[in-house]
Amino acid sequence: MEQEKKLTEQESLHLITMMINKAKESYHDTGIGAVMWGAVIAVCSLVRLSEVQFAYKLPFDIYLLTLVAIIPQILISIREKKERKVKSYDDPYLDYIWLGFGITIFLLIHISNNIFGEWGSWANEYKSITGKQAPFRFGEYVNPLFLMLYGMPTFITGAACKFKPMLWGGIFCWLCCIVAVYTSIKIDLLLTAASAILAWLVPGVIMEKEYRLYKKEQAQLNV
Amino acid sequence: MFKDLDPILHSQLRLAVMSLLISVKEAEFTFLKEKTNSTAGNLSVQIQKLKEAGYIEVIKQFKDNYPQTTCKITPVGIKAFEQYVKDLQAYLTQK
Numbered sequence: 001m002e003q004e005k006k007l008t009e010q011e012s013l014h015l016i017t018m019m020i021n022k023a024k025e026s027y028h029d030t031g032i033g034a035v036m037w038g039a040v041i042a043v044c045s046l047v048r049l050s051e052v053q054f055a056y057k058l059p060f061d062i063y064l065l066t067l068v069a070i071i072p073q074i075l076i077s078i079r080e081k082k083e084r085k086v087k088s089y090d091d092p093y094l095d096y097i098w099l100g101f102g103i104t105i106f107l108l109i110h111i112s113n114n115i116f117g118e119w120g121s122w123a124n125e126y127k128s129i130t131g132k133q134a135p136f137r138f139g140e141y142v143n144p145l146f147l148m149l150y151g152m153p154t155f156i157t158g159a160a161c162k163f164k165p166m167l168w169g170g171i172f173c174w175l176c177c178i179v180a181v182y183t184s185i186k187i188d189l190l191l192t193a194a195s196a197i198l199a200w201l202v203p204g205v206i207m208e209k210e211y212r213l214y215k216k217e218q219a220q221l222n223v
Numbered sequence: 224m225f226k227d228l229d230p231i232l233h234s235q236l237r238l239a240v241m242s243l244l245i246s247v248k249e250a251e252f253t254f255l256k257e258k259t260n261s262t263a264g265n266l267s268v269q270i271q272k273l274k275e276a277g278y279i280e281v282i283k284q285f286k287d288n289y290p291q292t293t294c295k296i297t298p299v300g301i302k303a304f305e306q307y308v309k310d311l312q313a314y315l316t317q318k
Contacts, residue, residue: 007235009314015235016308019242022258023250082286085254086247218257 026086027161028214031207033076034166038201040069041150045193052186063109070102090160101153108149112142143188147177147195154199165206169199231276232307236261236269241304244279244296252292270294278303 007015047062116138123134155170157163176191183191232238239259244250256266273279278300282293296304 007233007238009311012233012238012311013308013315015238016242019239019258020246023243023246026247026254026258085251085257087249089248091248 023086027088028211029161029207030076030080030211031204031209033073033080034200034204034207036069036072036076036204038196038199038204040065041196042193042201045189045196049186049189049193052189094157094160097153097156101149104149105146108145112145116142137185139185140188141181143185143192144177144180147173147180147192150195150199151177158203163203163207165203166199169195169203172198228310229303229307231272231278232303234269236265237273238307240266240269240273240294241278241296241300244294245301245304249282249293249295252294255294273300276300276303 044062044065047058051057051062119136119138126132126134151170151173153170154166154173158165158167158170173195176195180188180191232241236259239261240255243255243258252263252266252270255270256263259266261269270279270281274281276299277297280295280297282295284291284293
């Protein structure tokens with residue numbers, strides 16, 4: 001590009017538009033984080049479903065996998081930040097939204113575990129007195145709460161980045177949340193796995209594909 | 224014809240750099256070079272001119288033992304860019 005070329009009004013406006021569009025096209029997430037979390041949540045839900053369905057119990061809680069996944073997520077985030085040549089205005093907000101989401105999820109786990117403990121002793125007492133199962137099953141209402149939360153950051157990210165697969169993924173989580181209120185735990189777990197696949201795994205794969213294509217194009221341009 | 228337009232911005236490469244920087248929070252020198260398809264020497268000179276005008280901030284630091292130059296538009300630069308676009312639009316509506 002020549003620095004002192006005389007520009008007409010139209011050329012100036014065209015150049016501004018072209019450069020703004022080029023800047024917008026330069027945000028490429030690797031999608032690896034989304035793929036990983038989509039896979040982790042889907043696997044956890046399906047393993048828990050198989051535990052309920054086939055009446056067995058693993059020697060550990062499968063959801064501990066989500067804690068293990070935090071380590072690669074930190075490494076992925078550090079690497080992505082290092083590789084990024086440009087910072088957008090949305091970056092810090094989206095980072096805080098996902099951080100807040102992570103903290104909220106762990107708080108919800110803590111709260112629901114406490115309620116489950118309280119409710120468990122009450123349900124046992126009820127059974128010993130009446131000889132019947134307690135009519136209210138707290139476990140039936142836990143998954144919709146998680147699905148409701150899954151939808152929020154996914155929807156915001158999809159809308160902010162104008163990335164429709166994630167936007168629709170967020171809406172899908174909320175639809176599953178409504179359905180899960182009225183369904184059994186088994187269906188709830190299936191809906192959770194489906195939400196994780198559609199909200200994170202599939203958009204992550206699409207992002208990763210787009211990122212590879214972008215990298216390939218950049219490599220060809222630099223040859 | 225363009226006497227009222229900001230001469231700092233009314234240059235192809237400087238306008239391209241400012242248009243890129245108005246859309247992002249900050250960008251590395253290599254990103255600007257890649258998007259404007261310019262040479263490093265030419266881009267350095269134009270960035271220096273924008274810096275001297277107070278339109279951009281240039282941060283030089285080391286990243287993994289390599290020098291890294293990051294550019295960021297300043298509030299003065301944003302104001303100047305907005306004024307430039309307004310002036311351009313005025314010209315086009317007058318025609």
